[in-house]
Amino acid sequence: xxxxxxxxxxxxxxxxxxxxxxxxxxxxxxxxxxxxxxxxxxxxxxxxxxxxxxxxxxxxxxxxxxxxxxxxxxxxxxxxxxxxxxxxxxxxxxxxxxxxxxxxxxxxxxxxxxxxxxxxxxxxxxxxxxxxxxxxxxxxxxxxxxxxxxxxxxxxxxxxxxxxxxxx
Numbered sequence: 001x002x003x004x005x006x007x008x009x010x011x012x013x014x015x016x017x018x019x020x021x022x023x024x025x026x027x028x029x030x031x032x033x034x035x036x037x038x039x040x041x042x043x044x045x046x047x048x049x050x051x052x053x054x055x056x057x058x059x060x061x062x063x064x065x066x067x068x069x070x071x072x073x074x075x076x077x078x079x080x081x082x083x084x085x086x087x088x089x090x091x092x093x094x095x096x097x098x099x100x101x102x103x104x105x106x107x108x109x110x111x112x113x114x115x116x117x118x119x120x121x122x123x124x125x126x127x128x129x130x131x132x133x134x135x136x137x138x139x140x141x142x143x144x145x146x147x148x149x150x151x152x153x154x155x156x157x158x159x160x161x162x163x164x165x166x167x168x
Contacts, residue, residue, distance in 0.1 A: 009048070009049055009051055009052040010047065010049060010118075011049070011095045011096065012044060012063075013044075013095060013163060013164070013165055013166075014163065015158060015163045016071070016163075017040070017158050018040055018157045018158055018159055019156075019157040020043050020088050020156045022037075022152060023154075025150070026150065026151070026153075036088070036145075039085075041086035041088070042070060042080050043088045043156060044087065044088065045090045046090070046091060046095075046122065047091070047094070048110040050108055050110055052115075056168055063168070065081055065129055066081075067079060069164060070085055071162075086144070087126065087130065087144070089144075089145040089146065090145070090152050093109055093115075115148065116149065120148075130143055
């Protein structure tokens with residue numbers, strides 16, 4: 001997975017989607033669960049590792065928003081801004097897991113405070129870059145994101161297992 005000459009600082013899985021619904025706040029005794037929904041676009045699962053820094057965020061955002069993953073109506077692959085499509089960002093600590101025996105361990109993941117800070121920076125930078133594209137911002141498409149540190153309850157509809165792994 002990782003190259004021999006460098007450490008992986010973050011791992012991202014991209015999934016093309018037709019519709020996704022993510023729980024951002026679980027139900028408690030005082031309120032119902034809260035959900036966000038996206039339509040046609042892309043789901044981004046992200047995990048930060050120890051050694052990640054905020055210098056990584058611009059490169060990640062550029063890669064995520066410019067990769068030609070989405071299929072247009074003509075069948076051509078285009079970026080999410082060219083489609084234009086919705087974006088759902090989901091924090092996913094399990095992407096940092098390594099198997100040891102019959103258990104998974106997550107010792108290489110960034111600490112909670114660092115992970116939360118980098119996640120917030122990633123979301124803010126994605127929002128800024130998406131809004132800078134008139135086709136995206138004028139089309140009514142949205143950026144939604146999960147809650148860092150919560151269990152991510154997700155329902156996803158896709159037109160095929162079109163999943164890609166990126167490492168930074």
